[in-house]
Amino acid sequence: MSHRLQALPLLTIAxxxxxxxxxxxxxxxxxxxxxxxxxxxxxxxxxxCVEPVEVMRREHMKFLLHQRDATVLEGKxxxxxxxxxxxxxxxxxxxxxxxxxxxxxxxxxxxxxxxxSVKIDCFECHADRGLARSQQSRLIPKLDTGLVSSQTFRHxxxxxxxx
Amino acid sequence: xxxSPRYAEIRTxxxxxxxLLILLTLIAVTGFAAxxxxxxxxxxxxxMNNQIVWGLPHVFAIFLIVAASGALNLASLASVFxxxxxxxLARFSAVLSIALLVGGLAILLLDLGRPDRIIVAxxxxxxxxxxxxxxxxxxxxxxxxxxxLWLMMERRMHRWSRPAGMLAFAWRLILTTGTGSIFGFLxxxxxxxxxxxxxxxxxxxxxxxxxxxxxxxLLSFRLDRRELHSSQLLRLRKxxxxxxxAVLYFVVVFHLTKLYGSQNHDFERFILVEGGVYTTLFxxxxxxxxxxxPLLLVYAPRLQNSLPSLVLASLLVILxxxxxxxxxxxxxxxxxxxxxPGYIVDSSFADGAINTYSPSLWEFLLGFGGxxxxxxxALLVIRIxxxxxxxxxxxxG
Amino acid sequence: xKTELDNIELRPxxxxxxxxxxxxxxxxxxxGVFLYKSGHATDAGTRTPRxxxxxxxxxxxxxxxxxxxxxxxxxxxxxxxxxxxxxxxxIRKVALSDxxxxxxxxxxxxxxxxxxxxxxxxxxxxxxxxxxxxxVLVNKHTCIGCRYCMMACPYKARSFIHEPLQDQLxxxxxxxxxxxxxxxxxxRIDRDGANAVPACAEAVNHGGRKAIVFGDLNDPDSEIVxxxxxxxxxxxxxxxxxxxxxxxxGL
Numbered sequence: 001m002s003h004r005l006q007a008l009p010l011l012t013i014a015x016x017x018x019x020x021x022x023x024x025x026x027x028x029x030x031x032x033x034x035x036x037x038x039x040x041x042x043x044x045x046x047x048x049c050v051e052p053v054e055v056m057r058r059e060h061m062k063f064l065l066h067q068r069d070a071t072v073l074e075g076k077x078x079x080x081x082x083x084x085x086x087x088x089x090x091x092x093x094x095x096x097x098x099x100x101x102x103x104x105x106x107x108x109x110x111x112x113x114x115x116x117s118v119k120i121d122c123f124e125c126h127a128d129r130g131l132a133r134s135q136q137s138r139l140i141p142k143l144d145t146g147l148v149s150s151q152t153f154r155h156x157x158x159x160x161x162x163x
Numbered sequence: 164x165x166x167s168p169r170y171a172e173i174r175t176x177x178x179x180x181x182x183l184l185i186l187l188t189l190i191a192v193t194g195f196a197a198x199x200x201x202x203x204x205x206x207x208x209x210x211m212n213n214q215i216v217w218g219l220p221h222v223f224a225i226f227l228i229v230a231a232s233g234a235l236n237l238a239s240l241a242s243v244f245x246x247x248x249x250x251x252l253a254r255f256s257a258v259l260s261i262a263l264l265v266g267g268l269a270i271l272l273l274d275l276g277r278p279d280r281i282i283v284a285x286x287x288x289x290x291x292x293x294x295x296x297x298x299x300x301x302x303x304x305x306x307x308x309x310x311x312l313w314l315m316m317e318r319r320m321h322r323w324s325r326p327a328g329m330l331a332f333a334w335r336l337i338l339t340t341g342t343g344s345i346f347g348f349l350x351x352x353x354x355x356x357x358x359x360x361x362x363x364x365x366x367x368x369x370x371x372x373x374x375x376x377x378x379x380x381l382l383s384f385r386l387d388r389r390e391l392h393s394s395q396l397l398r399l400r401k402x403x404x405x406x407x408x409a410v411l412y413f414v415v416v417f418h419l420t421k422l423y424g425s426q427n428h429d430f431e432r433f434i435l436v437e438g439g440v441y442t443t444l445f446x447x448x449x450x451x452x453x454x455x456x457p458l459l460l461v462y463a464p465r466l467q468n469s470l471p472s473l474v475l476a477s478l479l480v481i482l483x484x485x486x487x488x489x490x491x492x493x494x495x496x497x498x499x500x501x502x503x504p505g506y507i508v509d510s511s512f513a514d515g516a517i518n519t520y521s522p523s524l525w526e527f528l529l530g531f532g533g534x535x536x537x538x539x540x541a542l543l544v545i546r547i548x549x550x551x552x553x554x555x556x557x558x559x560g
Numbered sequence: 561x562k563t564e565l566d567n568i569e570l571r572p573x574x575x576x577x578x579x580x581x582x583x584x585x586x587x588x589x590x591x592g593v594f595l596y597k598s599g600h601a602t603d604a605g606t607r608t609p610r611x612x613x614x615x616x617x618x619x620x621x622x623x624x625x626x627x628x629x630x631x632x633x634x635x636x637x638x639x640x641x642x643x644x645x646x647x648x649x650x651i652r653k654v655a656l657s658d659x660x661x662x663x664x665x666x667x668x669x670x671x672x673x674x675x676x677x678x679x680x681x682x683x684x685x686x687x688x689x690x691x692x693x694x695x696v697l698v699n700k701h702t703c704i705g706c707r708y709c710m711m712a713c714p715y716k717a718r719s720f721i722h723e724p725l726q727d728q729l730x731x732x733x734x735x736x737x738x739x740x741x742x743x744x745x746x747x748r749i750d751r752d753g754a755n756a757v758p759a760c761a762e763a764v765n766h767g768g769r770k771a772i773v774f775g776d777l778n779d780p781d782s783e784i785v786x787x788x789x790x791x792x793x794x795x796x797x798x799x800x801x802x803x804x805x806x807x808x809x810g811l
Contacts, residue, residue: 072699075691075750084730101726121279125700125735127728206738207722211647216707216720276705276720276737284704287685294708295682350800351714493592500716502669502796503811507657510669511640512649512716 011084038111044090064122083122088130102128168251168320168551170316171547173542177445180269180386181379184542187535194532197525199272206276212519215496220274222488223530226299226371227267227537229340229364229530232335233372233406235260235308239335242315242328248398252380257312257331258544259376261305270529294461300338307331316549339365353430354495359420363413367484370406374480377403377473379541383551390554393468400473404461409481411454414487433517434490434499442495444486454481473486493520563797577668609754609776610675610694611744612805613761614784614793617667619771619810624764625653625666628772631763632670635745636732638763648719648734651743651760656811662693668772670742671696671717671795679709679718688739693776694805705737714797717741744774754782777805 022140045123050055051063067081079085090108100107102123105114113120203247208356211242213217238256241249272278285302288295311327314320344365349355377399384391418435421427434441457476466472497518508515545551632651633639640647651670657663673696679688680696687703690696698709698718710718718741725735731747734740745758754776757765761772775784793807 068701070702072697073689073691075693075746077747077750087730119733123722124727125738127730127732127733128726132729175662203738204718205723211648212722213647213719214645214716215709216710259639276707276739277703280702283702285684287687287702289680289683289686291681292684294682294706297585298684303700326716345708348682349678350714351712366719426576496711500714502715503654503656505659508654509657510652510654511642512652513645513667514654514716 035115038115040111041090041106041108044093047089048091050085056142083126084130087127091130099129170251170254170362171536171553172549173546175382175387176395177386179297180542183386184539187267188544190325191532191539192534194528194535195273197528197532198278200260201274201525202278202531210485210521210523211526214513215493215520217492217496218520219489219493219522220270220529220533222485222492223533224267224270224274224398225342225492226484227270227490227533229339229368229488230371230375231263231267231304232339232342232365233375234371235261235331235335237371237376238311238315239328239332242311242325243332251555252376253544254312254315254550255380255383256376257308257315258548258550259379259541260372261308261312262303262544263375265532265540266299269536270533273529280367281333293348297338297341297345300334300341304331304338306332318534333494335368336365339368345513346413346495351500352498353421353427353469353501354434354491354498355417357417357420359413359417362451363410363417365414366406366409367487370403370410370480371397371484372401372476373406373483376441376495377477378481379538381470383475383542383545387551389551390557392557393470393556394557395468395555396470397467400461400476403473403476403480404458406460407454407457410487411450411458412449414450414454430499434494437503438497439495439519441490441497444494445490448486449483449490452479457483461539495519575788576670579604580634584655590782594738607749607778608692610778610805611749611777612673612694612777612784612807613744613758614773614775614787615667615808616771616773616808616810617665617810619769620668620764621767622653622655622666624771625668626762628668629653631759634736635729635759636743637727637729638732638734646720646722648721650740658721664772667808667811669715669717670806671744672715672802672806673742673744675803678714678802682708682712685710691746695746695749697746698733698739698741700733700738700740703738705739707739709739713804714800738758754779765767 051059063081064083068083070076070079071082086108100109105111107128109120109122119157188212209218235256237249238253238260241253241256246397250478272281275281275284284298288298290296307327308331311324311331314324340361341360347357347360348354351442377396381391383389418431422431438445458477460466460472460476460479465473497520499508499517500514500516501512565628578625584738627800630649636650638648638650640649651668654667654669656665656667673694675690675694677690677696680690683689684706685702685704687699687701688696688709689699705720707720710716710720720739721734721736723736728734732743745756748756748758756774758772758774760772761770764771773784773787775782777785779785788807791809793809794811795804795807796811
């Protein structure tokens with residue numbers, strides 16, 4: 001038998017081993033030190049996201065990368081794709097009332113990005129929470145209205161300047 | 164017609180050689196670890212701050228880059244200026260040039276605030292910035308010199324080594340002009356803003372590059388016990404003296420020009436008289452130990468055949484070079500900007516005040532890491548490839 | 561002897577072809593050139609603003625300048641501990657003493673938003689840039705932290721962030737390893753245009769008698785231009801030809 005044919009059984013075993021590992025890794029109930037399937041926090045007012053979930057899952061970085069140039073270079077801040085807008089809605093609450101920071105596993109972005117093992121550096125610079133939570137943690141003066149959605153974000157910001 | 168010199172890899176397996184390599188590797192690794200620590204913790208662990216933004220790592224990096232450009236001199240003398248007596252040294256000249264540049268670039272890139280954005284630096288160019296041009300010039304230099312080295316080594320392609328040598332020569336003049344212009348183009352600071360800085364950096368490159376070349380040539384020949392006749396060294400000695408004098412000339416002209424009009428008097432008084440560490444570095448180390456004493460050692464009639472005096476002169480030129488760059492880069496930042504002429508200025512951001520700088524351990528480690536990286540590359544390449552001539556006897560041509 | 565060179569002279573047919581082709585190309589391109597030029601001419605109607613500040617140091621006490629600095633800190637979330645050389649300082653209080661008369665005056669010093677900014681010239685990646693409306697900013701997405709702009713700035717307006725940060729404010733993203741400076745409160749300007757008030761100006765409003773006036777330097781009817789016409793304004797380091805957008809009165 002030639003060398004190539006001899007390798008065939010070995011190759012099959014290797015392939016099966018790899019497949020079984022992949023399958024078992026996807027099973028969230030089996031132990032073995034896995035990262036749980038992410039359950040990203042839904043916004044409190046439970047309205048729709050700016051795009052359908054399937055679109056957002058795949059394309060959100062494309063929207064953000066395009067939007068950041070529009071904001072910084074051209075000053076366009078009213079877009080539905082603004083990062084601060086995401087943070088305004090997707091604000092998980094921690095049980096003890098502490099603010100959720102990016103290193104915490106239940107942070108909206110960290111949840112999925114840890115699972116997918118894709119490192120992002122947005123929150124080295126950007127606030128990892130929206131306007132309302134920034135007020136809650138007393139980083140900026142509190143407003144008399146409650147949580148805000150991204151549409152009223154700028155209106156609230158204007159009012160905060162008068163504090 | 165002279166016989167073509169024969170080249171061979173360094174063959175020594177002595178404990179000295181391996182011990183040296185291990186030591187250099189340890190220092191280089193420590194340097195990279197220091198850079199990583201700086202990246203994780205931020206630059207607050209270094210001595211650099213908002214007043215002195217470029218510190219010791221930049222002194223090391225620019226010394227290595229300037230020396231890299233000058234180290235190619237001997238190859239240029241052989242290929243471009245057709246001086247056959249330098250031909251045996253041409254390959255090592257090219258190798259050392261690449262090694263020094265890589266070491267200098269490593270320090271520069273690792274000191275960035277965002278070293279993870281090197282790809283951004285290589286894909287986004289603002290062509291009005293001399294820094295952007297330098298990125299292209301430095302990486303292009305490595306490619307060109309590698310090609311030049313190959314053309315020198317490949318016998319069939321030998322006739323192309325002269326055009327390649329001319330390209331490399333022109334490229335490195337532009338590169339060193341670019342390095343000097345990093346400072347020369349800065350109109351904001353009294354220490355810079357001078358067209359003289361570009362040619363001054365070019366002659367500095369001649370001097371520093373040759374000094375490093377001499378030391379490493381002697382080291383490599385000593386490691387492998389190869390014959391090196393003293394008449395070869397006489398030629399290098401004279402070159403070193405010439406380049407040293409040229410550097411002193413440019414330093415004198417630079418400071419005389421700044422002293423002439425009264426507007427720069429405060430700055431010149433700072434550097435030449437009242438600057439404390441900068442004044443000491445300028446007079447004692449740059450001019451004295453790094454300029455006048457090497458000239459004495461090189462030209463003294465009784466020392467003409469003395470090897471130790473040449474080694475000492477080269478070491479002193481290197482020391483003087485570091486002092487000169489420290490005075491230029493850090494002394495230039497220590498002196499305050501003159502935003503409100505005629506007023507006494509005070510603020511929480513050190514307006515009007517002389518800025519102080521004390522380098523931290525991390526910066527020393529990063530700097531030495533880059534130096535050892537360069538030395539390692541050179542010492543490894545001459546072991547793997549036939550770069551060093553088998554011997555340098557009394558006269559070749 | 562007939563050589564190669566004699567054959568180089570073009571045959572008449574070939575010459576006519578080339579002449580016709582050149583004429584055709586010119587006919588196609590020229591109208592485009594004129595359209596392009598006239599297209600730009602019609603843009604003159606919508607004028608781009610050039611935002612600037614007028615700082616009246618005669619109307620500013622030391623406490624006023626301190627208030628400016630604190631307002632900027634509150635707005636953008638930066639702090640500067642006393643004696644720290646690595647903390648950011650977007651705006652600072654400068655005390656000027658005249659050595660002969662002993663007169664002391666205080667003024668706020670920040671990015672001058674030059675028309676010909678040296679920081680923009682030297683940035684290798686183009687992260688330091690000038691917007692069409694004249695505001696000079698750092699695009700921190702592309703900043704590699706080389707600090708060359710800090711070397712180049714004649715006003716020492718820029719700061720480098722020397723440690724990891726957290727709890728940034730949503731309007732002012734700032735992070736370790738990048739360079740930053742006064743943004744002229746660009747987030748307010750993008751929202752409110754000519755009615756915007758930067759935080760420092762807001763802090764010294766003095767009940768309507770503004771010590772710092774924000775406005776459009778290109779608009780002849782704006783308050784800033786009117787006040788400049790009345791009392792003039794000085795540019796710092798004017799000899800460098802940078803044409804800053806910040807003008808000081810009282811110097």
